[in-house]
Amino acid sequence: MKKILVCLLAAMTAFSVVAMSGCGNSTATSGASGAVSSDSASETESETASEAASEESASESASSASEETSSEAAVDEDMASASGDLEQIIPDEYAPLSQPSDAGYDISARMGKYTSASSDIRSSGGSQIDVGNASLGYVRVAQSGSDSRLKVQVIKGDKTYNYDLNTNGNFEVFPLQSGDGTYTVRIMKNVSGNKYTMLYSTDINVTLQDSLDPFLYPSQYVNYSSGSAVVKKAAEICSGLKGDVEKVSAVYQWIINNISYDTEKAQSVKTGYLPDPDSTLSSGKGICFDYAALMAAMLRSQGAATKLICGTVSAADLNHAWNEVYLEGTGWVTVKVYFSGNAWERMDPTFGASGGSGIDRYIGDGSNYTGLRVY
Secondary structure, three states: OOOOOOOOOHHHOOHHHHHOOOOEOEEEOOHHHHHOOOOOOEEEEOOOOOHHHHHHOOOOOHHHHHHHHHHOOOOEEEEOOOOOOOEEEOOOOEOOOOOOOOOOOEOHHHOOOOOOOOOOEEEEOOEEEEOOOHHHOEEEEEEOOOOOOEEEEEEEOOEEEEEEEOOOOOOEEEEOOOOOEEEEEEEEEEEEOOEEEEEEEEEEEEOOOOOOHHHOOOOOOOOOOOOOHHHHHHHHHOOOOOEHHHHHHHHHHHHHHHOEEOHHHHHHOOOOOOOOHHHHHHHOEEOHHHHHHHHHHHHHHOOOOEEEEEEEEOOOOEEEEEEEEEEOOOEEEEEOEEEOOOOEEEOOOOOOOOOOOOOHHHHOOOOOEEEEEEO
8 A cells, every 4th residue: 555645636727726735834943943942041933935925926836835835844043032932933834735455453442542631731821731641642732811823832853843722722632743752842822923932831751652642542633522423424434344454445435435625615725724524524525634634533533543644746746635544564554545537536556446547647656745744
């Protein structure tokens, strides 16, 4: 099994729409970032290209838009004044729009893993970070008393994941997807534009009980609960199936046969968009971000560890979302699909040969895929 690309818009006719889209946001922290912690008196500013740049120049090419998106990963840090507050430019997040054997072991023991509150909450003022389930691969974060836009940063080594955070004080779940080690979790408040200042930060030493756990629980990007419609539908689809391959194949087949690509949404979706698997299930349509989140939610609820991957495909660096699934005895494998203009086609030989529409010049043997962020 190779890669899964969920969606490549209607026979390349929407190529220009696809090229301008993205998925999530993460930054590679520069060497100076090691000196920036909750105890330091340093100020961090990054210069990023925003979605507004494409509006300022109608003549801007898809290639330059891609370069601007990638430049969001650069963070230049300057020493702060005596205020002691950390400030940083955090770009808004882009939604990806691009279109689209024998049974394994019994995975029932991994089913039904859902997040819960703990008593180990680190807090200051209205900031709360629940670290009690860090060994299970996630933290819960909440911020009350702020009307400004909020961000959460999850940092490990040179990798920073940036997420939006609600302003109503409700906890949201964020994965610790970078393995064992020390994570820094920050709550950031908007100052102006894309400039944010730090409200609270804490370091967490993480040793995962199981390396698969971050991809078995719900999170902000793969959002569901035990009562979600997607959980019930997945149970219906997988009724009587025990093997990992059986379940992956059944869910995959159901999705490509029942969910259609939402062209209108692809043309209007805004930065900061978050997929809602139940909504996708109800409407029967979505962009590739929706497909990837739906598949991840269904398979995780059935005990199959599943990643939601955001990255690019082809030499044109089209932004996409797809899934990787863990199969016992094989490891992480990727299932990919694309939209031929009439129907969702199967590209992976494990699940069937493709219809052969020439789309392989973008997908090829999978070497055109570049995963940038994992959720």
